[in-house]
Amino acid sequence: MEAWIARILVLSILVLLCFAVIRTGIWIWGYFTDTKETFQGAKVLELQEREPETKLVILDAGHGGRDQGTSGGEAIEKDINLEVVKKLAELLEDDNIMVGFTREDDTKIGLEERASFANESEADLFVSLHCNYCEEDAGVQGLECYYREDSEEGKAFAEKIVEAIGSEAGITNRGTRTANFRVLTKTQMPAVLIEMGYLSNAEERKKMAEKDYQKILAEKIAEGVRAMLEDSALEE
Numbered sequence: 530m531e532a533w534i535a536r537i538l539v540l541s542i543l544v545l546l547c548f549a550v551i552r553t554g555i556w557i558w559g560y561f562t563d564t565k566e567t568f569q570g571a572k573v574l575e576l577q578e579r580e581p582e583t584k585l586v587i588l589d590a591g592h593g594g595r596d597q598g599t600s601g602g603e604a605i606e607k608d609i610n611l612e613v614v615k616k617l618a619e620l621l622e623d624d625n626i627m628v629g630f631t632r633e634d635d636t637k638i639g640l641e642e643r644a645s646f647a648n649e650s651e652a653d654l655f656v657s658l659h660c661n662y663c664e665e666d667a668g669v670q671g672l673e674c675y676y677r678e679d680s681e682e683g684k685a686f687a688e689k690i691v692e693a694i695g696s697e698a699g700i701t702n703r704g705t706r707t708a709n710f711r712v713l714t715k716t717q718m719p720a721v722l723i724e725m726g727y728l729s730n731a732e733e734r735k736k737m738a739e740k741d742y743q744k745i746l747a748e749k750i751a752e753g754v755r756a757m758l759e760d761s762a763l764e765e
């Protein structure tokens with residue numbers, strides 16, 4: 530009887546060991562394939578020469594790849610962020626403002642990389658787009674514009690964005706806020722992170738998945754970017 534129990538024990542330990550080895554293997558494989566998701570943004574800037582007077586804005590679509598950000602129903606944050614970034618880029622380029630992307634597709638990119646890309650390309654402004662989620666209260670909705678606490682320029686930029694959003698475009702405006710998000714603390718130019726709306730709110734989630742609403746968001750953000758560029762041009 531005891532030998533029988535011992536055999537089962539040995540067998541169980543062997544099975545567990547096998548699992549551990551397989552799990553470690555998967556982890557190691559994941560680790561190395563992860564680093565192969567390389568930074569895609571820089572190639573955009575290499576394609577074109579930048580005239581000294583041309584303003585450059587880095588657009589940062591939050592999350593990407595296996596990091597999908599937050600989600601609600603069918604709406605996935607990483608996709609909405611990228612959609613609005615693309616619309617925003619079009620609008621800015623129409624105004625002869627040069628744009629650079631931290632990602633142009635569904636790629637995973639580190640936060641430090643996003644910031645150092647903006648710093649290395651000596652961008653004039655940095656705009657990061659995200660979607661929010663509130664677990665405690667599904668009634669919460671609206672856009673929030675964040676800047677780094679100790680940045681006067683960041684504050685001015687965030688105020689321009691919020692001013693452009695206004696109250697008449699159908700976007701709930703929750704104003705400016707401070708936060709030490711990594712892309713804000715590591716970037717050297719005026720930078721904002723816009724939480725465009727709450728995917729935890731059914732009504733707002735529905736709107737944010739709509740192309741027309743995404744276009745309004747992009748138009749209003751573009752207006753804020755233009756206002757900030759005009760302002761900083763006056764200071765020079």
Ligand SMILES: [Zn+2]
Binds near residue numbers: 591592598599659660
């Ligand atoms: Zn996010």
